[in-house]
Amino acid sequence: MYMSIWCHNLNLSSRSLAIALVACVTLVYFSYSFNACLFASLSRTLQQSNLRNLLTLPQRNDTSSSSSSSNNADATTTATPSTSNATTTPPTQPAAQPLPSIDGAPKYQMLRQQGLRPSRHLPDTLIIGVKKSGTRALLEFIRLHPDVRAAGSEVHFFDRHYQRGLRWYRHHMPYTIEGQITMEKTPSYFVTKEVPQRVYHMNTATKLLIVVRDPVTRAISDYTQAASKKSDMKRFEQLAFVNGSYAVVDTNWGPVKIGVYARYLERWLHFFPLSQLLFISGERLIMDPAYEIGRVQDFLGLKRVVTEKHFYFNATKGFPCLFKSEARSTPHCLGKTKGRNHPHIDANAIERLREFYRPFNNKFYQLTGINFAWP
Numbered sequence: 001m002y003m004s005i006w007c008h009n010l011n012l013s014s015r016s017l018a019i020a021l022v023a024c025v026t027l028v029y030f031s032y033s034f035n036a037c038l039f040a041s042l043s044r045t046l047q048q049s050n051l052r053n054l055l056t057l058p059q060r061n062d063t064s065s066s067s068s069s070s071n072n073a074d075a076t077t078t079a080t081p082s083t084s085n086a087t088t089t090p091p092t093q094p095a096a097q098p099l100p101s102i103d104g105a106p107k108y109q110m111l112r113q114q115g116l117r118p119s120r121h122l123p124d125t126l127i128i129g130v131k132k133s134g135t136r137a138l139l140e141f142i143r144l145h146p147d148v149r150a151a152g153s154e155v156h157f158f159d160r161h162y163q164r165g166l167r168w169y170r171h172h173m174p175y176t177i178e179g180q181i182t183m184e185k186t187p188s189y190f191v192t193k194e195v196p197q198r199v200y201h202m203n204t205a206t207k208l209l210i211v212v213r214d215p216v217t218r219a220i221s222d223y224t225q226a227a228s229k230k231s232d233m234k235r236f237e238q239l240a241f242v243n244g245s246y247a248v249v250d251t252n253w254g255p256v257k258i259g260v261y262a263r264y265l266e267r268w269l270h271f272f273p274l275s276q277l278l279f280i281s282g283e284r285l286i287m288d289p290a291y292e293i294g295r296v297q298d299f300l301g302l303k304r305v306v307t308e309k310h311f312y313f314n315a316t317k318g319f320p321c322l323f324k325s326e327a328r329s330t331p332h333c334l335g336k337t338k339g340r341n342h343p344h345i346d347a348n349a350i351e352r353l354r355e356f357y358r359p360f361n362n363k364f365y366q367l368t369g370i371n372f373a374w375p
């Protein structure tokens, strides 16, 4: 009898013990999960703020805001453009800090850890031209902005590689995180007939940046580049005119033809409203880069992060250069192929070309609503 009561009590107490044990384990489990969540969330917040600083390369004190981004998904990782050394030291400059690698694996590892999943997107913005007007300078300057990521080299998708498809194009774009603009520049897009329609089909909202320069100096620049690759090149004057006199301009010669901007612009305006195009003066980009970059940032809906503090004028090169960029943390200018010495061209030939371009320039001013005041 006593034995049975004892056994019964024992049963009861071991059941209570078991219940207590289960309750304890549950409590410990929930408390652990809660703390783990709290810790993860705190560490994510901390990492995100670190990341923002990491991406604000040129000026760590500046905060950046984002703007439009594309509704597509395509892109590549391309090499950053070559840059040459500055030939003179800038007057005053902020201390050069070593910069983190933008495309380096650790950064993307860090992004993924935060669940930010950087991905490649089709460009929201294209620099479509005009060749030899300062397109490289524009790209290098605007990509100082932490919310702009650009393909380093010209992708030539819409003119040469269109058959490869948008997937191919997307894989040539850089990785971006939410809020960053993807940009690409290929100057031949402006003059290639099929390109406006192709860009329109990719994204009707694509923003288009066009750098333009006095078509006569542009033609000489184009010629200078071609001559640098061909030692037996004829003189500019022989190529720009038909039959050796200055009477008839050779409008079939590429360097001359490209300068008839109005003709090409009309094709773009069949597909895009003027409000989606921004014209940048190549001359002013040299004289006052901060001003032009300010306009570009406004147009793209970006905070004005890139300012005069980023530039210095290199007297030896005769061009604005950068204190630091995405590619380099020390002062530097664009490469040797940018800002070449032009050959001497007969003044009469220049005058004749100016006369030739005048009506086309006027038409261009009329279409854009901007008087570039080319001579």
Ligand SMILES: Nc1ncnc2c1ncn2[C@@H]1O[C@H](COP(=O)(O)OS(=O)(=O)O)[C@@H](OP(=O)(O)O)[C@H]1O
Residues within 6 Å of the ligand: 130, 131, 132, 133, 134, 135, 136, 137, 187, 220, 221, 222, 224, 282, 285, 286, 319, 320, 321, 333, 334, 337, 338, 339, 340
């Ligand atoms: N900051 C700075 N540094 C060097 N060069 C500068 C700069 N800003 C504008 N430019 C002018 O850019 C001209 C080259 O134009 P592009 O970059 O459009 O050339 S290309 O079409 O990509 O080959 C280049 O033409 P050239 O002077 O004939 O070499 C320059 O006049």
